[in-house]
Amino acid sequence: MNTIKTRILSAAVLAAFAYAPGALAADTIILGAAVSLTGKYTTDGEHTKRGYDLAVEAINNAGGVKVGDKNYMLEVKYYDDESTPARGAELAERLIRQDGVKLLLGPYSSGMTKAMGPVTEKFEVPMVQANGASRSLFTNGWKYMFATLSTSEQYLASAIALAAENADKLGKDAKEITVALAFENDPFSQDVRAGVLDDAKKFGMKVVIDDQLPRELNDMAATLTKVKALKPDILIVSGHAKGAATAVRQIDEMKVQVPILAMTHCDSADITGKFGDAANYTLCATQWAPTMTYKDDLFGSSGDYAKKFQEKFGYEPPYQAAESSAAVMVFADAISRAGSADAKPVRDALAATDLPTFYGQIKFDETGKNIAKPMALYQVIDGQFKVVAPTNAAEVPAIVPRPSM
Amino acid sequence: MLDNISILIAAPTITLDLVINGLLIGALFALTAYGMALVWGVMRIINVAQGEFVILGGYMTYALTTAGLPPLLTIPCAAAITFALGYVLHYAVITRIVDRDLFVSVLATFGISIVIQQLLNTVFGGDVRVVDAGLGTQFFMGGLIAVSEIKIAAFLLVCVLALVLVLFLKRSRLGQAIRATAQNPRAARVLGIDTNRVYAMTFALNAAICGACGSLVAMAYTIHPYIGLPYTIRSFMIVVVAGLGNLPGVVAAGLGLGAAENIAGFVLGTQFQLAFVFSLLVVVLVWRNWRLSRKRQYLK
Structure with a gap:
């Protein structure tokens, strides 16, 4: 089993770090992280951890982080938050108070980040997170949280714009386009929905279906029957990996x-691998894609990063891994600019970040969100993910409407 | 909501589509519920791990198809594996709690369900898994009604399984022993029935039923380690509605629940589909209580 093999491999990598000679410990900067290794976020939690591990390895191989005129190695101390927010908050406190960690990497998902945020604020420990996109994370006046990714209300707004751009191909005016929404009832998906609704309103489109999906989802026939009945021009689905898999299958x-089908989490649900042709012409929101043209000095291009990840873990990196790697790079950059690994100076250096990475430019506004990188949209064309939006970064034009299959 | 109801009235084919799809999945619910009723009736144990057995069966199918077996062949394999697991679990855990308070058995099987969930998560990961049975879709009424062939196949298989099960319980020695034990364990023991063995076979049989259903769930829907609970709740609901030892009742309740759930999902939105099941359970319980209290008045 491939996943087991890679898991053993990553365990071995971890063990190698853990048993590094004691003398090295003094020259090591420890980053703390609680990620989901069990529970419902396991898959994405692992992508997150692998992203962190790959960047730490790359930085260490390149000589570590330069602080003043000394080089430090990076190391991540992991705990498993069991996909439970309360546990995540507990572990954040444990990392800070018991383990004396001064810099934290984020967990997977907005819910978990929301639980840990108050803890890092209280102890004034900076957290660079890569997987909490919820809008509500950036409205609390938090000073110590920074996020490398685009926020969730931007996720699928581009799909609405794309529909409007292609309105003539649907034989309609943009404002005659009808929209169907099926979103899970969780903070992330509801934010995505809010962004989509805003944009639909901007174009004057009519929302004809607005269903919510349960957390225990493996059958959405009821919603899809409604789509068949009302024939909307665009169907947007967001319910993490299970939502994507269930939607494509059914x-x-x-x-x-439906002429335009857009969703989140296509790559973590592996819709092309699981469903083959059935996944064709699906539009997928992505923070990042390996075919993008961003570059940095550590990994090289987006494509180079993807190659390294593939070599190490045996599968193409989903954006969850890429944005996690970027979080480690942001920390390394801030530490070396601050000339210290203490919480306060690193925090101030983080706030001034303006870093080009393979994942895109990273620059934080005063709420801590990354304002320099736009969301992208790709489409499955002949089993391949091709970037189709934003239009200026597109590899190929989007195929609208989906040919009937 | 009213819009949705008016769609149903204006386009009866859609209603029919929902009902057919609901009946097909309802058959799966009915079979797992029958397994639960069997264990409940014979052993006085409410198996809270019912849904986890189902998902386990699904994962067995997933693992075996990944290893190269044709999907439909994995159904008996999944049933055999879960049968063995049920048998082992009986001697490891269940046999110690079979005569104890109902609360103890609920706790114990709840524990088993958590262990299975986490084991599946550790071995297979938390990812969503599907098995492609390689079947297509059937269209009726000029494409207005689409039913996937795997759902039809699942329905037929469930019917066959139920029939075999009923015949087994009616005709075979073991089946008769199981029914005797359900009626009166002490008398059964007096008459020379090894009730402990009957318990083991009953529990294992139930696990096998769930395993076979799970295979079909993996092929017709999607599975992940944490999707077991809805299946447990549905089984529980069906058994409560139909009553123990009432096979026609279980079948009717199972099919009815499947269809009602789908229509509720359409009218109220998919997020209320499970909430609807819960509410229905409450309504049924209240209604039963009311009927019982009326009966009591007559007796006064």
């Missing part, structure tokens, strides 16, 4: 014809 099975 849209194909029930032969739901």
Whole structure:
């Protein structure tokens, strides 16, 4: 089993770090992280951890982080937050108070980040997080949290814009376009929904279906039957990996014809691998794609990063891994600019970050969100993910409407 | 909501589509519920791990198809594996709690369910898994009604399984022993029935039923380690509605629940589909209580 092999491999890598000679310990900067290794976020939690590990390894291989005129190695101390917010908050406190960690990497998901945020604020420990996109994370006046990714209300707004741009191909005016929404009832998906609703309103589009999906989802036939009945021009689905997998499977099975289909989490659900042709022409929100043209000095291009990740873990990196790697790079950059690994100076250096990475430019506003990198949209074309939006970074034009299958 | 109801009225084919798809999945619910009723009736144990057995069966199918077996062949394999697991679990855990308070058995099987969940998560990861049975979709009424062939196949298989099960319980020696034990364990023991063995076979049989259903769930829907609970709740709900030892009742309740759930999902939105099941359970319980209290008045 491939996943087991890679897991053993990553365990071995971890062990190698853990048993590094004691003399090295003095020259090591420890980053703390609580990520989901068990529970419902396991898959994405692992992508997160692998992203962190790959960047730490790359930075250490390149000589570590330069502080003053000394080089320090990076090391991450991990705990498993069991996908439970309360546990995450507990572990954040444990990392800070018991383990004396002064710099924290974020967990996976907005919910977990929301639970840990108050702790890092209280102890004034900076946290660079890569997987909490919820809008509500940036409205609390938090000073110690920084996020490398685009926030969730931007996730699929581009799909609405794309529909508007292609309105003539649907034989309609932009404002005649009808929209169907199926979103899970969790903070992240609801933010995505808010962003989509805003944009739909801007174009004057009509929302004809606005269903919510339960957390225990493996059947959305009821919603899809409604889509068949009302024939909207665009269907937008967001419910993490299970939402994407369920939607693609049942849209194909029930032969739901919808001209534009957009969703989140296509890559973590591996819709092309699992469903083959059935996934064709799906539009997917992505923070990042390996085919993008961003570059940095550590990994090289986005493509180079993808190659390294593939070599090490045996699968193409999902954006969850890429943004996590970027978080480690942001820390390394801030530490070396601050000339210290203490909480306060690193925090101030983080606030002044303006870093080009393979993942995109990273620059934080005063709420801590990354304002320099736009969201992208790709489309599955012949089993390949091709970037189709934003238009200026597109590899190919989007295929609208989806040919009937 | 009213819009949705008017769609149903204006386009009866959609209603029919929902009902057919609901009936097909309802058959799966009915079979797992029948397994639960069997264990409940014979052993006085409410198996809270019912849904986890289902998901386990799904994962067995996933693992075996990944290893190269044709999907439909994995159904008996999954049933055999979960049968063995049920048998082992019986001697490891269940046999110690079979005569104890109901609360103890609920706790114990709840524990088993958590262990299975976490084991699946550790071995297979938390990812969503699907198995492609390689079947297509059937269209009726000029494409207005689409039913995937795997759902039809699942429905037929469930019917066959239920039939075999009923015949087994009616005709075979072991089946008769199981029914005797359900009626009166002490009398059964007096008459020379090894009730402990009957318990083991019952528990294992239930696990096998769940395993086979799980295979079909993996092929027709999607599975991940934490999707077991809804199946447990549905089984529980069906058994409570139909009553123990009432096979026609279980079938009717299972199919009815499947269809009602789908229509509720359409009218109220998919997020209320499970909430609807819960509410229905409450309504049924209240209604039963009311009927019982009326009966009591007559007796006064």
